[in-house]
Amino acid sequence: MQQAEKTMVENNWIDVGQVSDIPKLGARVVRTKDGDIAVFRTADDEVFALRDQCPHKGGPLSQGIVHGKRVACPLHDWKIHLDSGLAVAPDEGCAARFPVSVEDGRILLSLTPDEGCPNSNAPKV
Amino acid sequence: MKQRLVLIGNGMAGVRTLEELLKLAPDRYDITVFGAEPYGNYNRILLSPVLAGEKTIEQIMLNDEQWYVDNGITLHEGKQVTAIDRTKRIVRAADGTEEKYDRLILATGSMPFIIPIPGKDLPGVVAFRDIQDVDRMLAAASGKGHAVVIGGGLLGLEAANGLLKQGMRVSVVHLLDTLMEKQLDKPAAGLLKRSLEERGLNFLMGAQTEAILGKDKVEAVRFKDGLEIPADLVVMAVGIRPNAELAKQVGLHCERGVVVNDTMQTFDPRVYAVGECVQHRGDTYGLVAPLFEQAKVCANHLAELGYARYEGSVTSTKLKVTGIDLFSAGDFQGDDSTEEMVLQDPGRGVYKKVVVKDNRIQGAVMYGDTIDGSWYFQLMRDNTDISGFRDNLLFGQAHLGDSGHGDDNRVAAMADSAEICGCNGVCKGDIVKAISDKRLFTLDEVRAHTKASSSCGSCTGLVEALLAHTLGGEYSQTPSKKPLCPCTEHNHDELRTAIRAEGLKSVRAVMDHLNWKTEDGCPKCRPALNYYLLCQWPGEYKDDNQSRFINERVHANIQKDGTYSVIPRMWGGETTPKELMAIAQIAEKWNVPTVHVTGGQRIDLLGIKKEDLPGIWGDLSEAGFVSGHAYGKAIRTVKTCVGKTWCRFGTQDSTQMGIDLEKLTWGSWTPHKFKLAVSGCPRNCAEATIKDFGVVCVDSGYELHVGGNGGVKVRATDFLCHVKTEDEVKEYCAAFLQLYREEAHYLERTAPWVERVGLAYIKDRVVEDAENRAALAERFGLSQQFAQVDPWKARAEGLDAHEYSPLKRVG
Ligand SMILES: Cc1cc2nc3c(=O)[nH]c(=O)nc-3n(C[C@H](O)[C@H](O)[C@H](O)COP(=O)(O)OP(=O)(O)OC[C@H]3O[C@@H](n4cnc5c(N)ncnc54)[C@H](O)[C@@H]3O)c2cc1C
Ligand code: HEM
Ligand code: SF4
Ligand code: SF4
Ligand code: FES
Numbered sequence: 001m002q003q004a005e006k007t008m009v010e011n012n013w014i015d016v017g018q019v020s021d022i023p024k025l026g027a028r029v030v031r032t033k034d035g036d037i038a039v040f041r042t043a044d045d046e047v048f049a050l051r052d053q054c055p056h057k058g059g060p061l062s063q064g065i066v067h068g069k070r071v072a073c074p075l076h077d078w079k080i081h082l083d084s085g086l087a088v089a090p091d092e093g094c095a096a097r098f099p100v101s102v103e104d105g106r107i108l109l110s111l112t113p114d115e116g117c118p119n120s121n122a123p124k125v
Numbered sequence: 126m127k128q129r130l131v132l133i134g135n136g137m138a139g140v141r142t143l144e145e146l147l148k149l150a151p152d153r154y155d156i157t158v159f160g161a162e163p164y165g166n167y168n169r170i171l172l173s174p175v176l177a178g179e180k181t182i183e184q185i186m187l188n189d190e191q192w193y194v195d196n197g198i199t200l201h202e203g204k205q206v207t208a209i210d211r212t213k214r215i216v217r218a219a220d221g222t223e224e225k226y227d228r229l230i231l232a233t234g235s236m237p238f239i240i241p242i243p244g245k246d247l248p249g250v251v252a253f254r255d256i257q258d259v260d261r262m263l264a265a266a267s268g269k270g271h272a273v274v275i276g277g278g279l280l281g282l283e284a285a286n287g288l289l290k291q292g293m294r295v296s297v298v299h300l301l302d303t304l305m306e307k308q309l310d311k312p313a314a315g316l317l318k319r320s321l322e323e324r325g326l327n328f329l330m331g332a333q334t335e336a337i338l339g340k341d342k343v344e345a346v347r348f349k350d351g352l353e354i355p356a357d358l359v360v361m362a363v364g365i366r367p368n369a370e371l372a373k374q375v376g377l378h379c380e381r382g383v384v385v386n387d388t389m390q391t392f393d394p395r396v397y398a399v400g401e402c403v404q405h406r407g408d409t410y411g412l413v414a415p416l417f418e419q420a421k422v423c424a425n426h427l428a429e430l431g432y433a434r435y436e437g438s439v440t441s442t443k444l445k446v447t448g449i450d451l452f453s454a455g456d457f458q459g460d461d462s463t464e465e466m467v468l469q470d471p472g473r474g475v476y477k478k479v480v481v482k483d484n485r486i487q488g489a490v491m492y493g494d495t496i497d498g499s500w501y502f503q504l505m506r507d508n509t510d511i512s513g514f515r516d517n518l519l520f521g522q523a524h525l526g527d528s529g530h531g532d533d534n535r536v537a538a539m540a541d542s543a544e545i546c547g548c549n550g551v552c553k554g555d556i557v558k559a560i561s562d563k564r565l566f567t568l569d570e571v572r573a574h575t576k577a578s579s580s581c582g583s584c585t586g587l588v589e590a591l592l593a594h595t596l597g598g599e600y601s602q603t604p605s606k607k608p609l610c611p612c613t614e615h616n617h618d619e620l621r622t623a624i625r626a627e628g629l630k631s632v633r634a635v636m637d638h639l640n641w642k643t644e645d646g647c648p649k650c651r652p653a654l655n656y657y658l659l660c661q662w663p664g665e666y667k668d669d670n671q672s673r674f675i676n677e678r679v680h681a682n683i684q685k686d687g688t689y690s691v692i693p694r695m696w697g698g699e700t701t702p703k704e705l706m707a708i709a710q711i712a713e714k715w716n717v718p719t720v721h722v723t724g725g726q727r728i729d730l731l732g733i734k735k736e737d738l739p740g741i742w743g744d745l746s747e748a749g750f751v752s753g754h755a756y757g758k759a760i761r762t763v764k765t766c767v768g769k770t771w772c773r774f775g776t777q778d779s780t781q782m783g784i785d786l787e788k789l790t791w792g793s794w795t796p797h798k799f800k801l802a803v804s805g806c807p808r809n810c811a812e813a814t815i816k817d818f819g820v821v822c823v824d825s826g827y828e829l830h831v832g833g834n835g836g837v838k839v840r841a842t843d844f845l846c847h848v849k850t851e852d853e854v855k856e857y858c859a860a861f862l863q864l865y866r867e868e869a870h871y872l873e874r875t876a877p878w879v880e881r882v883g884l885a886y887i888k889d890r891v892v893e894d895a896e897n898r899a900a901l902a903e904r905f906g907l908s909q910q911f912a913q914v915d916p917w918k919a920r921a922e923g924l925d926a927h928e929y930s931p932l933k934r935v936g
Contacts, residue, residue: 014933014935016932016933017932017933021927021932022927022932023670023671023927024671025645025671025672026670026671028927028931028932029931029932030931030932030933030934030935031931031933031934031935032934032935032936033935033936034936036931039932043644043645057685058687059685059687060683060687063675063679063683063687064648064675065647065648065651065652065671065672065674065675066671067643067644067645067646067647067648067651068643068644068645068647072647072648074674074675074676074683075683075685077648111935
């Protein structure tokens with residue numbers, strides 16, 4: 001294993017694929033043993049990652065319609081901010097956010113969620 | 126080649142006919158218009174306010190020259206037609222201009238009646254009919270002086286009022302002792318006279334004009350009794366005569382006017398006539414409301430729709446003198462067999478009289494307070510029995526319910542069908558709907574969209590009250606079809622029109638062209654646009670996956686746990702042991718946790734993981750199944766009963782009919798889900814009368830029903846029509862479906878759509894108009910060529926693979 005890759009793994013960062021693997025205004029899933037992570041791509045190729053569980057009743061956010069920097073949950077149409085994971089008011093709740101970065105068209109994802117989203121690991125189902 | 130349509134007479138009735146025609150059949154004719162007056166089409170009614178200095182000519186133009194250009198109409202302005210060759214079908218104008226026609230419309234209006242007395246041709250004697258007359262009056266008025274208006278009817282009083290406002294001294298001469306005797310009874314006429322006198326008009330009643338005196342121009346008017354009064358201007362406003370000269374000259378049958386039948390055709394079937402020049406069932410008309418009705422009928426026949434009939438009109442009158450409210454309609458004089466109900470309040474200057482016979486209104490006259498005029502008029506035309514509210518009749522409609530005050534409450538109390546604008550026949554409901562659907566805020570917008578208040582203007586107060594009322598808090602509860610979503614200003618219909626008219630072919634193009642307010646729309650507008658584009662450009666538009674809801678994007682129904690259901694099509698609800706065995710095997714192979722029989726006679730495999738979808742579809746596809754589209758705004762199922770093959774009551778082979786319909790329609794995307802059913806007899810075991818399109822077999826053929834649904838708000842279908850053959854069922858089904866696809870709003874089911882546009886409209890388009898039905902069915906067929914591709918097979922073979930596999934698996 002190359003040194004750089006090794007550091008990444010230690011920090012729980014992984015290369016999950018190319019930006020172009022995700023449709024514009026779409027999302028795909030990274031399957032982990034701790035649950036699915038939804039990776040979103042906006043119209044201008046920004047990439048965001050959230051726990052694939054809607055704060056409402058656990059709907060798979062990866063299956064929703066992406067618009068601007070939001071996704072609409074496919075189950076009951078809550079809107080979630082992609083950049084913060086927070087539900088768009090008046091709804092309340094949040095989906096845990098995972099750090100991502102894009103280098104040379106490749107998506108690097110950290111499997112350690114950001115702090116600050118209380119329910120991040122305990123979604124209501 | 127297009128047919129040629131020539132209109133003679135560029136006035137209100139003729140041009141309205143063209144407008145109606147362009148709405149119905151914009152491309153059917155090459156249109157040419159001859160107008161003796163050197164202008165576009167203007168609102169003749171508003172010459173009175175122009176004369177009074179309240180409006181300018183520009184403000185009363187209805188169709189300026191640009192309008193003719195925009196609509197590809199050739200306008201010969203200032204050219205009077207003097208000859209028509211009906212054999213060669215050529216019209217010729219005084220200056221030699223010739224045009225050929227396939228169809229001709231005569232709309233030459235009427236001529237002012239000039240009393241044949243000495244001096245009638247002197248300069249300074251004018252009629253009141255067109256812009257030129259107004260110009261002459263205004264020129265005369267600039268020298269102030271004294272005007273004599275002969276005729277105390279509607280026209281004469283409006284002229285007198287205008288000239289007075291222009292600073293002239295004005296005397297009105299009337300042969301009888303009651304003003305406007307055709308429209309008013311004595312008390313109302315008396316109130317009117319008093320109020321006009323207060324404004325400064327002078328009246329000579331019961332005076333018969335004998336001669337107009339003067340050398341080179343008008344100097345005085347002399348009466349039978351010898352009285353002479355000086356005059357600088359004489360306005361003849363004693364009446365009008367239908368202008369049928371040209372028609373008579375070319376041998377068309379005329380009596381007082383050009384005689385037409387109920388389709389507005391003259392005795393020469395290529396020649397139509399509308400407007401004041403017309404005589405229909407013995408009557409001639411001198412007000413725009415009936416003429417506009419004629420225009421509608423005439424256009425309907427020119428567009429070859431062929432179903433409208435003009436059956437004559439009941440008219441009502443309002444006087445357009447600012448500050449004077451006056452209304453009359455019907456038989457307001459009454460006789461021995463009628464009763465009169467009168468309300469008089471001299472203090473407020475209010476007078477109302479309603480003439481009643483056998484508890485039905487025969488006529489009404491009102492002065493001072495006319496707000497209930499349109500209500501009485503409606504009760505009269507509908508021949509409504511008023512015994513239930515007789516006591517309150519004179520107090521007006523607002524008094525029927527809770528007591529209320531002010532215009533606002535009164536308009537609130539009016540029924541949706543109450544006519545607000547008599548000229549253009551616009552009802553309260555139309556206006557309210559336009560205000561809320563089109564988001565109108567000003568009087569001008571309402572005029573532009575509904576034409577209400579755009580002719581004589583006397584309903585302006587009511588329209589304004591309606592605006593206030595509709596925009597006010599109370600009304601906002603009713604769902605108004607505002608913009609499609611906050612991303613845009615436009616509503617559904619506008620978007621569809623723009624997509625069609627501007628040739629917009631992608632979601633991006635629509636957003637760019639129509640200035641979307643958000644970067645890439647929202648979950649409301651994107652699926653709607655995707656559907657509209659798909660419907661408009663079959664075969665050409667490339668479906669935008671990312672603008673589809675998840676179910677349609679992945680061709681399966683998402684369940685609450687994120688798994689999916691798979692429902693294969695089972696044509697007409699019929700299956701075979703072989704198919705059932707295949708389903709059983711596939712369900713076992715993929716460990717399907719639940720197998721369910723649906724309400725639509727299909728078998729549902731539930732709990733499928735997304736990754737397994739292409740695999741299970743591949744197996745189903747191999748066994749001969751295609752997608753059932755149970756997940757889409759699309760054709761769902763055709764439910765059937767066993768029909769006459771087995772059932773002792775069956776009248777037709779309902780199962781086969783259902784299978785045929787499903788084969789015809791499957792795969793089509795629709796504004797909302799669309800379900801069908803066929804029952805083999807009126808016992809209706811397949812519940813066809815709560816479907817979007819339901820067929821009930823009967824001995825003599827098939828009854829077609831539309832616009833039903835189960836769901837939260839159950840609605841039974843409306844009966845569309847009866848047909849005899851299976852081919853007809855299919856054609857009507859395709860046509861109805863296509864009309865729905867083309868005209869309903871996205872996410873509007875057939876039930877609310879039918880209620881919104883009206884069953885009559887749907888019948889017009891689908892049942893009565895065979896040509897249109899065939900065209901709709903053909904367009905449906907065309908779009909089906911591209912739609913009937915099994916999405917499951919394609920995906921089993923690898924299409925959209927990214928949808929069904931994770932980006933990456935870790936750990
Ligand atoms: C001052 C005034 C006030 C009115 N107020 C009201 C009112 O308040 N409410 C109401 O309902 N109605 C009112 N009317 C009546 C209303 O204007 C008419 O009923 C209506 O304009 C008639 O329409 P039309 O198309 O039949 O005729 P017009 O509008 O008169 O059009 C006929 C046109 O044909 C042209 N023409 C005639 N012969 C030829 C030919 N041979 N070749 C070429 N062109 C030709 C004429 O020049 C004219 O322009 C009013 C009329 C006037 C004059
Ligand atoms: C009005 C009197 C009715 C009569 C006499 C009647 C009679 C019948 C008969 C004889 C069948 C048997 C067909 C077969 O042998 O398969 C049948 C089937 C059925 N009926 Fe009725 N029915 C009536 C009303 C209804 C109504 C009101 C409904 C539902 C709203 C209904 C729903 C059904 C259904 C679902 C079937 C099975 C049809 C199939 O799948 O083939 N029936 N009915
Ligand atoms: S609808 Fe009529 S034909 Fe069909 S199953 Fe019911 S009774 Fe029989
Ligand atoms: S009736 Fe309600 S619970 Fe049953 S399938 Fe329909 S939406 Fe779901
Ligand atoms: S689970 Fe997402 S909106 Fe209900």
